[in-house]
Amino acid sequence: MGLKIGITCYPVYGGSGVVATELGKALATRGHCIHFIAYSMPFRLGHIQDNIRFHEVNVNAYPLFEYPPYTLNLTSKIVDTVKYEELDILHMHYAIPHATSAVLARQILAAEGIHIPIVTTLHGTDITIVGQDPSFAPVVNYSINESDGVTAVSDYLKNETTGCCDINTDIEVIPNFIDTDRFKPLKKDHFKQALCPNGEKLLVHVSNFRPVKRAVEVVEVFHRLRAEDYQVKLLLVGDGPDRVPAEHRARELGVYDDIRFLGKQEPVEEILAIADIFLMPSGSETFGLAALEAMACAVPVIASNIGGLPELIVHGETGFLCPLGDIDSYTERAKTLLDDPKLMARMAEASRKRAADEFDTDIIVPHYESYYEQVIAKAALPA
Numbered sequence: 001m002g003l004k005i006g007i008t009c010y011p012v013y014g015g016s017g018v019v020a021t022e023l024g025k026a027l028a029t030r031g032h033c034i035h036f037i038a039y040s041m042p043f044r045l046g047h048i049q050d051n052i053r054f055h056e057v058n059v060n061a062y063p064l065f066e067y068p069p070y071t072l073n074l075t076s077k078i079v080d081t082v083k084y085e086e087l088d089i090l091h092m093h094y095a096i097p098h099a100t101s102a103v104l105a106r107q108i109l110a111a112e113g114i115h116i117p118i119v120t121t122l123h124g125t126d127i128t129i130v131g132q133d134p135s136f137a138p139v140v141n142y143s144i145n146e147s148d149g150v151t152a153v154s155d156y157l158k159n160e161t162t163g164c165c166d167i168n169t170d171i172e173v174i175p176n177f178i179d180t181d182r183f184k185p186l187k188k189d190h191f192k193q194a195l196c197p198n199g200e201k202l203l204v205h206v207s208n209f210r211p212v213k214r215a216v217e218v219v220e221v222f223h224r225l226r227a228e229d230y231q232v233k234l235l236l237v238g239d240g241p242d243r244v245p246a247e248h249r250a251r252e253l254g255v256y257d258d259i260r261f262l263g264k265q266e267p268v269e270e271i272l273a274i275a276d277i278f279l280m281p282s283g284s285e286t287f288g289l290a291a292l293e294a295m296a297c298a299v300p301v302i303a304s305n306i307g308g309l310p311e312l313i314v315h316g317e318t319g320f321l322c323p324l325g326d327i328d329s330y331t332e333r334a335k336t337l338l339d340d341p342k343l344m345a346r347m348a349e350a351s352r353k354r355a356a357d358e359f360d361t362d363i364i365v366p367h368y369e370s371y372y373e374q375v376i377a378k379a380a381l382p383a
Ligand code: GMT
Pocket: 010, 013, 014, 015, 016, 017, 019, 123, 124, 125, 126, 153, 176, 212, 284, 285, 286, 287, 288, 289, 290
């Protein structure tokens, strides 16, 4: 029989929310009943199905609360959902404040004789930035150590967590995953023709345009390619603080007319299907879900050689890894692909194969299922 699983995540744009939502959907397909507990409906949830429920956390305005205590509203909602829906396990995505609320909810429920194990998945900045901020660190450490199970999305993040945080619990590495039936090479000739009427090659970058994504560097690389007369166009997908600086730089460099800033777009797989090269010059990336999405669509990725990216991208086989901030290196690697269509095709195929063979939903999600079973069994043992 399937499990009743409560999942909390950031429901807006962001990799952790995407992973949590896709995990919930995949688990529901595999016969589990999923209860999303969040402040709004996760954006990738799509249409609701019978064994997926959504519980909205309401944040009450009260004159005394200059800063409404969302963590406590979430705790109460978790308590109610565990109690009335008889959940078997909670899966919290992102340590702050989700794991913290779950730990508090578990304590409240224990006082009523209800025992609920908690799995916390660490995604990135919850460790690399927030977890190391002294104003959060004790809470992050406590919430991780108090979880019954902890997963991280890469070896890199596991090592960062054990190296930088005060952690006394084991961490299981379960990477991001991808639905390779949905993210796959598609024939979208009319769309490609509209963007690249003269057969230009299409470079694509998809991100939330936070400074860590270094979107302006993508424009710099594109400019260098255009300056050397490469027949290329650039598609920038997403929105965020660095979109305007990227637009300004494109105008300054005189390449704005060859770039399309599309803003936030769904479904992103239709855009990736017409891409030739994906650029990810990130300054920090614990896994790089956007790169995996590109690979599944048979698009080679040129990325920075940092964080978890070397665990995903095989340098020289599925793409290239470049030193952080080295515009020359990104440009040279892009030229290598543009100059050699056979190499580009080989890398495209190898990218798709790696995504399907190593990171498909059907390969990774069973790891979560067996980890849940393990955590539930361990939590049921007498203390
Ligand atoms: O930590 C963040 O920046 C937020 C997080 C998110 O919710 O978008 O992104 C991280 O989690 C993704 C899913 O596990 C990873 O694929 C991303 O690499 C990671 N982002 C960073 O590390 C910057």
